[in-house]
Amino acid sequence: LPFKDLTVKSAADLRRIFDEGLILEDSERIITFRLKTFQALIDRLVSLSGSNIAKVLFHQLGNEVGQAGMRYSKDQIQSENDLGPVLDNVLKNRGWGTCLGIDVKKQNNKQIFVATMHNCPLCFGLKSSEPQCDFVRGIVSGWIEGYMARKASIDSTETECVATGGKNCIFEISYME
Numbered sequence: 025l026p027f028k029d030l031t032v033k034s035a036a037d038l039r040r041i042f043d044e045g046l047i048l049e050d051s052e053r054i055i056t057f058r059l060k061t062f063q064a065l066i067d068r069l070v071s072l073s074g075s076n077i078a079k080v081l082f083h084q085l086g087n088e089v090g091q092a093g094m095r096y097s098k099d100q101i102q103s104e105n106d107l108g109p110v111l112d113n114v115l116k117n118r119g120w121g122t123c124l125g126i127d128v129k130k131q132n133n134k135q136i137f138v139a140t141m142h143n144c145p146l147c148f149g150l151k152s153s154e155p156q157c158d159f160v161r162g163i164v165s166g167w168i169e170g171y172m173a174r175k176a177s178i179d180s181t182e183t184e185c186v187a188t189g190g191k192n193c194i195f196e197i198s199y200m201e
């Protein structure tokens with residue numbers, strides 16, 4: 025099989041063991057809560073810590089999620105071209121929306137990874153004057169950093185957000201060359 029065919033994996037097997045209070049994805053235990061509950065939890069943290077600290081915290085938490093995802097997906101990734109499709113598959117399996125692509129562009133002395141996300145759960149149903157998706161920004165940066173095996177050298181940014189009227193949420197992760 026060509027490699028691309030291997031990355032198109034159908035949904036993981038989900039199984040409830042109701043009496044034990046367990047949900048298994050293949051053999052891994054997962055937990056679930058409603059998206060609205062997750063968004064309420066995020067709101068609570070923003071109101072407790074202020075939006076500047078919350079921005080850093082969510083980015084760091086998401087970054088750990090992205091790095092963890094890369095750790096268990098690394099064997100599916102042969103080149104930069106696989107970064108988007110494999111992330112897309114991970115997100116789809118987990119209900120975190122889709123990754124429409126991760127493009128790499130060169131600009132001045134920078135290498136910029138541009139990730140386009142659709143149905144991002146952070147800003148789902150929200151309206152705002154500023155991008156809202158620091159957790160997903162962290163996931164994307166952790167994903168790229170895990171692949172590159174080094175930290176991005178420039179702060180990542182969300183250049184377009186559905187909450188501010190964009191069609192998708194778009195994130196840039198940049199490295200000085």
Ligand SMILES: [Zn+2]
Binds near residue numbers: 156157
């Ligand atoms: Zn967004």
